[in-house]
Amino acid sequence: VILKHQLSGFMKETDFEIMVGSVKLGVGDASNAVLVKNLYLSCDPYQRSLLTTPGSPVPGFGVGKVVSSSHPGFEPGDLVWGMTSWEEYSLIIEPKILLKIEHADMPLSFYTGLLGMPGFTAYIGFFKKGAPKKGETVYVSAASGAVGQLVGQFAKLHGCYVVGSAGSKEKVDILKEKFGFDDAFNYKEEPDLEAAIKRYLPDGIDIYFENVGGKMLDAVLPNMKTGGRIVVCGMISQYNLSGHEGVQNLIYLIRTSIRMEGFRVMDHYHLHPKFLDMVIPHIKEGRINYLEDFAEGLENGPAALVGLFHGRNVGKQVVVISRE
Numbered sequence: 001v002i003l004k005h006q007l008s009g010f011m012k013e014t015d016f017e018i019m020v021g022s023v024k025l026g027v028g029d030a031s032n033a034v035l036v037k038n039l040y041l042s043c044d045p046y047q048r049s050l051l052t053t054p055g056s057p058v059p060g061f062g063v064g065k066v067v068s069s070s071h072p073g074f075e076p077g078d079l080v081w082g083m084t085s086w087e088e089y090s091l092i093i094e095p096k097i098l099l100k101i102e103h104a105d106m107p108l109s110f111y112t113g114l115l116g117m118p119g120f121t122a123y124i125g126f127f128k129k130g131a132p133k134k135g136e137t138v139y140v141s142a143a144s145g146a147v148g149q150l151v152g153q154f155a156k157l158h159g160c161y162v163v164g165s166a167g168s169k170e171k172v173d174i175l176k177e178k179f180g181f182d183d184a185f186n187y188k189e190e191p192d193l194e195a196a197i198k199r200y201l202p203d204g205i206d207i208y209f210e211n212v213g214g215k216m217l218d219a220v221l222p223n224m225k226t227g228g229r230i231v232v233c234g235m236i237s238q239y240n241l242s243g244h245e246g247v248q249n250l251i252y253l254i255r256t257s258i259r260m261e262g263f264r265v266m267d268h269y270h271l272h273p274k275f276l277d278m279v280i281p282h283i284k285e286g287r288i289n290y291l292e293d294f295a296e297g298l299e300n301g302p303a304a305l306v307g308l309f310h311g312r313n314v315g316k317q318v319v320v321i322s323r324e
């Protein structure tokens with residue numbers, strides 16, 4: 001899947017084209033190279049910012065199987081997840097983020113989400129940046145997505161009271177019934193977001209897990225408790241704008257002594273094994289649920305990626321290239 005031209009505003013399916021070409025199934029003369037057969041590809045909002053080079057395949061996270069390798073860390077047959085490209089086979093030279101899958105008893109697609117980059121983002125953001133305490137109140141925006149659904153469940157496991165917002169009734173029902181959020185609302189049906197948040201969290205918010213930015217952030221700031229933390233994970237409402245919306249209520253950072261901190265998950269991968277040790281028992285013993293939204297076939301990848309910015313995905317958006 002190739003980016004046809006520079007993007008402008010919201011991406012569209014027509015910004016991409018499918019090209020058919022052949023690859024030699026080997027690493028050739030390249031050193032530290034890994035040829036991977038891609039199995040599952042991940043659709044992630046940050047890909048909007050990577051889509052800058054027309055004529056090249058869409059970059060992104062994926063799960064695959066090593067076909068051949070001149071890299072000392074990988075052998076043919078290894079299952080891997082990490083940065084790859086939207087193509088059936090990827091030749092990855094000097095891989096920066098490519099990790100061997102040690103727990104192959106889990107569904108492989110989970111390494112695009114729950115066990116991969118988004119799940120790990122939820123873990124780092126909530127536990128390391130949010131510094132949660134039992135009994136605190138947590139609010140999560142874009143709560144039914146890949147990251148949000150896990151933040152809510154981690155918060156519940158930690159003994160917090162959790163409210164989430166999402167963009168449809170179906171998603172709101174899933175938050176409460178499948179992921180165990182204490183309450184949830186459809187932000188698209190709330191003409192006054194600040195009042196809506198006050199209604200659902202009348203005593204204020206200790207931790208806001210920010211996935212959206214813009215008007216949502218403005219509505220949250222006056223609802224924060226003194227000493228609250230805003231974990232700035234993402235601002236999806238801003239990614240397709242040419243300029244960024246101004247936030248009016250930043251003065252509340254001072255008034256209520258709020259700590260607001262961003263982070264990049266890529267700076268924390270050394271902690272990924274620790275994350276797996278924590279999360280896998282929860283999955284195996286049924287304490288964590290997870291919802292995936294599968295698009296079948298590479299040719300359906302562009303529509304799936306575009307859909308993230310219109311809330312069409314229900315759960316983690318995955319593109320299936322091959323199941324083996």
Ligand code: NDP
Pocket residue numbers: 043044045046117118121142143144145146147148165166167168171211212232233234235236237238263264265266308309310311312313315316317
């Ligand atoms: P999701 O699976 O949640 O998909 C995106 C969702 O965002 C959509 O389904 C939609 O749900 C919602 N959305 C889209 N546009 C808007 C808008 N204008 N206003 C409000 N909501 C909107 O994505 P992820 O869980 O993968 O990512 C969540 C956030 O985490 C993103 O901001 C992403 O950039 C960020 N992130 C940050 C990382 C880091 O290192 N800091 C790493 C990974 C992700 P709805 O129907 O609810 O509107």
